[in-house]
Amino acid sequence: MKEPAKKRKLPSPDLSSRLTECRDFFALPELSHLPAERKSRALDELRATGTYVQSAEEILIGAKLAWRNHARCVGRKHWRTLKLLDARHATTAEDIADACFEHLRVATNGGALQSVVTVGPPPLPDGREYRIISPQLIRYAGYLGDDGSVVGDPAHLDLTALAIRLGWRGEGTAFDVLPLMIQTPEEPIRWFDVPRELVLEVDFEHPNYRWFAGLGLKWHAVPAVSNMDLEIGGVRYPCAPFNGWYVNTEVGARNFSDTDRYDMLPTIAKKLRLDMSSDRTLWKDRALVELNRAVIHSFRESGAYMVDHHTVAKQFVDHVDREAKAGRECPTDWSWINPPMSSGITPTFHRLYDPPDMDIRPNFVSRGSSGCPFS
Template identity: 55%
Template sequence: MIVPGYRDHPTEPWDPSAPVDPAEADDFLRRCYLENPRLGPVEPRLAIVRAQIAATGTYVHTTEELAHGARMAWRNASRCIGRLYWRSLMVLDRRRARTADEIYSLLVHHLLTAAGNGQLRPVISIFAAAQPGQPYARVWNEQLIRYAGYRGADGRTIGDARQIDFTAAMRGYGWRGKGEDFDVLPLAIETPHEGVRLYELPERAVREVPIGHPEYGWFTELGLRWHAVPAISNMRLTIGGVHYPLAPFNGWYMGTEVGARNLADAGRYDMLPVVAARMGLDTSRESTLWRDRALVEINRAVLWSFEKAGVKMSDHHTESQRFIAHLRNEEKAGRPVPADWSWIVPPMSGSLTPVFHRYYEEMDLRPAFYLDDNRCPHGHG
C-alpha cells in the first residue's frame, strides 16, 4: 500500500489527559519553518505557541503547519515503501466538524476525492485535535472501506476472515449484511455527545474492481473483486505534540497488498488452494511450489484487472525502485530515512527488488502515525 500500512503498526504510550510537551512543539515548528521559508521567521510563532500551551495545555496549528506536519508524518512512516510521493499529499482540514453526520459526510467526500476518475491521489482528512483530558471523536474501522467476515454454522468463513470479530460487533449494533464475500462494512463513528452511530457507505463512494485474468477465463468465475481506495482510518496522527485521533488517509494499492496478502493470506480470503485447483497444480507436497505458482497468477490477475479498469495501482518492482529514489532524495536533503526492512521488502519476489539488498535504520521520528491499543472498545479495531 502506498501509504503506511495497516497491520500491526507500532504503538507509543499516549496519555490523553497530558498537556502538550513544549519541547516537542518547539522542535516541530523549527523544522516546519526551516523547510518552508515562505512562512517567515519562527521565533514570533514560538512565542505564541508557548503562551497557548501555558494557558490551555495545548495549541492550535495553522493550516500550513497542519499540512506540512501531515506530509512529514508520511515521510517518517518507516513501514511505507511509497514515501517518494510525500509532498503530493492533499491535506483536508476538517477540524471544525463535530457531529457524526458531519464526519460521515466528509469521509464520503474523502473517498470520492481520492478515487477521482481512477487516477487515485493521496489524501488525508484531519479532524479535531484531542484536548487534554477530554473525550474525542474517532472511527472504529481500520479502513474506511472493508469487507465483512462471517463464520458459518459449518465453520466455513465467508468474506474477510480478518473482519469476523469486527463484523460481529457491528451486527451487535443492529447492522445486517447480506452474508456474502464482499459486503462493505458500515462506518462506526463515535463522538463524545452521540456515542456510536453506524453509517452505510453509498455505492458511489466505493469504487470496486472485478478481478479477472489475462489468460485464464475461469478466473472471473471466482467472483473476486477489491476496492480501489485503501483509506486507513484507525491511526492517530501526532504533530508537534498535538494528537489527531481521527485523521484517515489513503494512497493507492501496490499489487502485492491485494494479491499476495488480502486475497492469498490464509487468515484473509485464502485463495491459493482454490486457484491452484483451477490451474490443475499438484498440491500433494510443498516441493511442487504450487503455492508460489498460484500466488504469481493471483497477482497477475490483480494488476491486470486494475489496469483494465483504469484504476491506479503500482507493482512491487517499480515501487521498490522508487523507494531507492526516495532514499537518494532524502540523503541529499540531509534527512534520515527510517525504514523497517520486513515491511519495505515486498511480500513476493523480495530478493528480485533493490530494496532487499540493503540494511535500514529503524527510528521513531515525529510527526508520525500511531496505532493505539484497543482502538475499538470491543477490541476489534
C-alpha cells in the same frame, strides 16, 4: 533511584514532551518561513491550555512530514503530493462521516487516485476523543458460520459482529462493504452506510485464464487507513484517515493469499491443475504469481491506479537516495518495505537502512493491529 524513562507510547505524552515536540516542529526547515512570534504564541498557548490551534498550512506540512517519517511505508517517494481536507469543524458523528465520504470522493478521483488526509478535531480538554472505529473507510464484512466457516473477510469478524449489534444488516456475500462506525465524546458508536457511488471496486480477471473471472473476486481501489493517530508538533489528531494507493502484493499476496484472510491459493492451484501433493512442487508460489498477475491486470484494465511491487521498490530506493542527498535520514523498517513475494529480486532487499525510529514526529501512530497503510 528512578527507572530510566521509557519510550513514549499512547496515550498522548505529557506536557513537557509535547512542548519539546512543538519546539522541534517549528524549528523544521519546512516552517522556516513562519514568523518567530508564531512559535512563541504556539508554545504559550500549549503551556496555558494543554494544546494550541494549528493553521491548515501547519497541519498539511506536518501531515506530509508524517508520511515521510513513517518507517513502514514503502510509498513515501510521493509525500509531497499529499492533499489536506480540514475537518476540524466536524464534531458530530454525522459530520465526521460526511467528511470521510468527501475524502473518498476526492481520493478516488475517477480511478486516478490522489493521496489525501482528512484531519478531524483533536481531543477535548478532558481527554475525550473523536474516533473512527473502522480500521479503513472501506472494509469487507466477515460472517462466521455455525460450522466455523467464514463468508467474507475473516479479519473483520469482530468488526462485523459489532456492526450487526448496532443494527446494521449485510447481504451475506463475500464482499459486503461494512458501514463506517464513528464515536464522538457526546455520542455512542454510530454507523453510516458508505454510499455505493464512493466505493470504486475492481472485478478480477486474468489476462490468460477465462475461468478466473468466475471466481467472483474483487477489491476496493482506495486504501484509506482510519485507525492511526496523526501527531504534529505536540498536537494529536485521533480522527485522521489517510490514503495512498495499493501495491499489488497487498491485495494479491496478503488479502487474498493469507490463510487467515480469503485464502485463495488452494482454489487457484486446483484451477491451474497444479501438483499440490507437497510444498516442494511450489504450487503455492505458482498460484501466487498468477493471482498477482490477475490483480495487476484487472486494476490496469479498470483504470484504477495501482503500483506493482517491483516499481514501488525502485521508487523507494530513489526516495532513500534523495533523502540522503538532502541530508536527511530515512527511518525504515526493512521487514515492512520489502514485498511479501519475490523480495530477493527487488532492490529494497539488498541494502540496509536507517533504523526504524517509531518515535520520530510528526508521524502517523498506530493504535490498532495494522502498523502501516495499506492492506
